């Protein structure tokens with residue numbers, strides 16, 4: 319009898335497993351023995367980036383697999399990434415830890431831009447892009463905000479290194495780039511180490527660490543288990559989100575208190591409040607969804623726009639420290655424009671092609687978003703002759719596209735000259751650090767201005783050397799977010 323029950327149990331279990339986990343006919347090739355809930359995690363490496371690359375080598379440019387319990391495809395060929403990211407059917411984002419957020423849409427989905435979908439995403443993205451342009455993106459006043467921040471940062475570094483001590487630049491870059499965003503969004507200029515900014519930075523760090531940790535993966539894969547771990551105090555995911563949301567709410571409340579809706583908006587938050595009061599604006603700006611979207615947009619901009627920039631800048635300093643000759647060449651090029659007695663402005667960037675080429679090559683090396691931001695199929699569709707069921711998570715392998723030897727000769731070499739044609743900077747169409755398609759990075763204009771201004775300020779103020787006789791290690795740490803190993807540099811002030 320017991321044997322029969324056990325047999326029946328096994329039959330039901332295998333039927334359930336087959337039904338639940340087998341990929342449909344026509345799904346792209348890949349590993350085919352996923353474990354319940356863990357998916358193909360065991361086939362992958364402990365290093366996410368290398369693990370996925372092994373799948374690419376084994377199965378080709380389109381691989382079908384399970385990322386935890388989520389059916390997923392990895393796309394590694396540049397043209398295919400471009401095709402997928404431009405398809406309406408692959409425009410959505412999967413939901414990221416909604417159980418830990420307080421400000422959700424009425425339908426239970428994430429608010430804001432980065433992880434919202436459909437009409438909500440269209441309205442919020444369009445408004446945000448438009449208003450951020452008004453308040454600075456691509457304009458002189460943005461340039462001034464960033465220039466002030468970069469100058470404050472260089473002065474702080476001078477204080478920190480006055481006695482010849484080596485310094486790690488990562489933390490100051492993080493604080494400074496969060497501060498620049500804070501000013502653009504809230505109109506407030508505050509000292510570099512204002513407690514609010516330090517708190518936001520700590521939260522960003524914790525968020526990044528948690529999202530990239532096994533707990534973060536588990537939380538995404540098995541929300542029930544993560545909720546329990548959170549309740550028992552084993553992880554603090556809700557605290558991270560709640561505190562981030564609280565910082566945004568307090569900025570919103572103080573704007574509500576001192577902004578008259580008929581006045582000219584002073585900053586992004588004022589403009590948003592004004593738009594909410596207009597009955598003609600879209601449904602996503604009103605009622606509960608309107609409140610959640612305002613909080614969501616601000617959280618998204620901080621989450622997407624601080625670590626990406628500070629990590630790229632950290633790479634720039636590392637690569638410069640190891641290349642004194644390159645520092646000289648870049649300084650000489652800038653000197654030809656400024657005669658050495660002023661700082662170069664962002665509007666003069668086309669006069670310094672090597673600096674532009676250096677920045678793009680740093681972005682290729684830094685590879686801060688190796689799998690872009692995941693997408694999700696919003697309906698059953700065909701891609702490259704394969705069947706992709708609704709709900710499949712899509713990983714555009716930007717990291718591979720940026721390191722493909724067919725696109726970039728000797729990709730492991732750091733060679734800014736690869737983008738110089740006839741003495742001019744020529745942006746390689748295959749360099750896509752900001753993604754492609756309608757959902758490409760919303761902060762690209764700000765990011766480019768920030769990278770240019772910070773890097774040229776740094777070159778103007780400092781000679782940069784490694785701390786010690788050896789060059790700093792240029793390999794990536796084996797973490798989900800590509801980072802260099804921690805390092806220090808010696809900075810000698812030139813002015």
Ligand code: HEM
Nearest residue numbers: 432622623626687690691752753754757758759760761765
């Ligand atoms: C070096 C800097 C940066 C890099 C490499 C980068 C890269 C990316 C990538 C690859 C995506 C996904 C695009 C796609 O799905 O096709 C993205 C999305 C996004 N980025 Fe950036 N980013 C950077 C800086 C910024 C900054 C400064 C901001 C804002 C202040 C920002 C805001 C966003 C937002 C809101 C999205 C979501 C867009 C959407 O879903 O419509 N990013 N970024």
